[in-house]
Amino acid sequence: xxxxxxxxxxxxxxxxxxxxxxxxxxxxxxxxxxxxxxxxRKLAADDLLQEVATQDSDIGPERVVYxxxxxxEGEFFFLLHKAIxxxxxxxxxxxxxxxxxxxxxxxxxxxxxxxxIQQTAAAAGQTRLLLNQSxxxxxxGQGKPAHVREMFTYWLVTVEAELTxxxxxxxxxxxxxxxLADDGAxxxxxxxxxxx
Amino acid sequence: xxxxxxxxxxxxxxxxxxxxxxxxxxxxxxxxxxxxxxxxRKLAADDLLQEVATQDSDIGPERVVYxxxxxxEGEFFFLLHKAIxxxxxxxxxxxxxxxxxxxxxxxxxxxxxxxxIQQTAAAAGQTRLLLNQSxxxxxxGQGKPAHVREMFTYWLVTVEAELTxxxxxxxxxxxxxxxLADDGAxxxxxxxxxxx
DNA sequence: CTCCCGCTAGTCAAACTTGACTAGCTACAA
DNA sequence: TTGTAGCTAGTCAAGTTTGACTAGCGGGAG
Numbered sequence: 001x002x003x004x005x006x007x008x009x010x011x012x013x014x015x016x017x018x019x020x021x022x023x024x025x026x027x028x029x030x031x032x033x034x035x036x037x038x039x040x041r042k043l044a045a046d047d048l049l050q051e052v053a054t055q056d057s058d059i060g061p062e063r064v065v066y067x068x069x070x071x072x073e074g075e076f077f078f079l080l081h082k083a084i085x086x087x088x089x090x091x092x093x094x095x096x097x098x099x100x101x102x103x104x105x106x107x108x109x110x111x112x113x114x115x116x117i118q119q120t121a122a123a124a125g126q127t128r129l130l131l132n133q134s135x136x137x138x139x140x141g142q143g144k145p146a147h148v149r150e151m152f153t154y155w156l157v158t159v160e161a162e163l164t165x166x167x168x169x170x171x172x173x174x175x176x177x178x179x180l181a182d183d184g185a186x187x188x189x190x191x192x193x194x195x196x
Numbered sequence: 197x198x199x200x201x202x203x204x205x206x207x208x209x210x211x212x213x214x215x216x217x218x219x220x221x222x223x224x225x226x227x228x229x230x231x232x233x234x235x236x237r238k239l240a241a242d243d244l245l246q247e248v249a250t251q252d253s254d255i256g257p258e259r260v261v262y263x264x265x266x267x268x269e270g271e272f273f274f275l276l277h278k279a280i281x282x283x284x285x286x287x288x289x290x291x292x293x294x295x296x297x298x299x300x301x302x303x304x305x306x307x308x309x310x311x312x313i314q315q316t317a318a319a320a321g322q323t324r325l326l327l328n329q330s331x332x333x334x335x336x337g338q339g340k341p342a343h344v345r346e347m348f349t350y351w352l353v354t355v356e357a358e359l360t361x362x363x364x365x366x367x368x369x370x371x372x373x374x375x376l377a378d379d380g381a382x383x384x385x386x387x388x389x390x391x392x
Numbered sequence: 393c394t395c396c397c398g399c400t401a402g403t404c405a406a407a408c409t410t411g412a413c414t415a416g417c418t419a420c421a422a
Numbered sequence: 423t424t425g426t427a428g429c430t431a432g433t434c435a436a437g438t439t440t441g442a443c444t445a446g447c448g449g450g451a452g
Contacts, residue, residue, distance in 0.1 A: 061431045161357030257401045
């Protein structure tokens with residue numbers, strides 16, 4: 001939500017709603033339209049957003065317009081870094097971060113992704129270990145039923161696919177793909193230039 | 197939750213909590229310990245579980261013991277079928293279903309998985325289509341920024357990995373892997389035989 | 393023997409999420 | 423000209439989730 005408001009410079013709830021719908025955010029994240037207004041008010045209460053104006057729109061109910069604060073700007077980048085480099089925040093966060101990668105410098109982004117690659121590789125290794133453990137039939141009997149192995153192989157397959165993609169992505173970034181924050185002014189995801 | 201109680205025959209909240217922790221359910225599902233007791237009570241209110249007894253345990257607070265009802269048994273299998281065959285319920289549901297696959301007959305299970313394979317293949321095809329669309333540079337300008345493509349390739353990679361795994365799994369099942377419901381009495385995941 | 397740690401089993405208020413609803417406006421057909 | 427379908431923007435009560443707490447007991451250290 002922070003990122004969406006930031007990207008637009010100013011936004012009201014309905015705009016955020018539309019952007020999120022466009023990105024199919026209700027699929028991979030837990031954000032249905034009803035949640036948005038509460039979330040915006042909470043972000044405003046936490047001083048990450050500020051209410052800029054309450055326009056009495058001519059084509060509908062009045063709209064509250066928000067803008068990101070300096071504090072929110074910091075939080076945005078903090079969350080963005082964490083969502084990319086830290087696998088524990090989950091795939092939903094990573095997905096949410098993807099639209100904003102162009103707000104980072106290339107070197108920084110690659111560094112964060114390398115971090116993620118390391119963690120993912122470690123997770124794959126651990127899963128493989130658990131898998132080998134459960135291949136050897138246990139004497140304990142009921143302790144670890146066979147289907148748990150199935151969960152492990154399922155995880156392993158998806159984790160390895162993710163790993164492959166991540167490595168490929170870094171390679172492409174290193175080759176210069178995408179206009180990132182340090183490549184010029186018109187990178188996507190940054191707020192439009194403010195007149196004044 | 198239904199499945200866990202069913203599997204044990206009888207269970208109180210803390211047992212469920214431990215089983216879910218063992219399966220790392222708080223990772224792939226949205227189930228933290230605090231939710232369990234409310235969920236159990238709700239299932240009981242919906243007549244899917246019934247309170248069997250309120251034991252005054254000697255090693256702690258008193259425990260409420262639950263057992264699945266006939267109605268709950270029906271719901272369990274309904275949900276299980278849907279979680280396996282229907283991709284729209286999401287990967288969390290599929291993960292939750294895996295521990296209980298051995299409560300189904302082999303033919304039935306394979307049929308459900310084939311269904312899932314079809315849906316997954318369709319999803320992969322559609323994603324590939326979206327990807328091709330976004331490779332062609334749009335004249336609309338800002339409409340679909342480049343990073344959206346990145347999301348698509350990310351999805352595609354994981355979906356294809358899942359597809360491979362699903363096909364392999366079916367092959368193994370066809371070759372006779374796992375003791376399923378129609379292979380004998382001692383399949384995992386069924387309630388223990390009741391004395392009396 | 394006593395103290396403290398950690399386990400068992402669960403409660404609870406505060407926060408969050410959501411589907412259903414409202415109310416004004418535009419555009420277009422009959 | 424009327425009606426009606428659909429969009430805009432948001433509210434709200436009902437339900438759900440959660441992190442922080444409680445309170446009893448066993449067992450090992452000193």
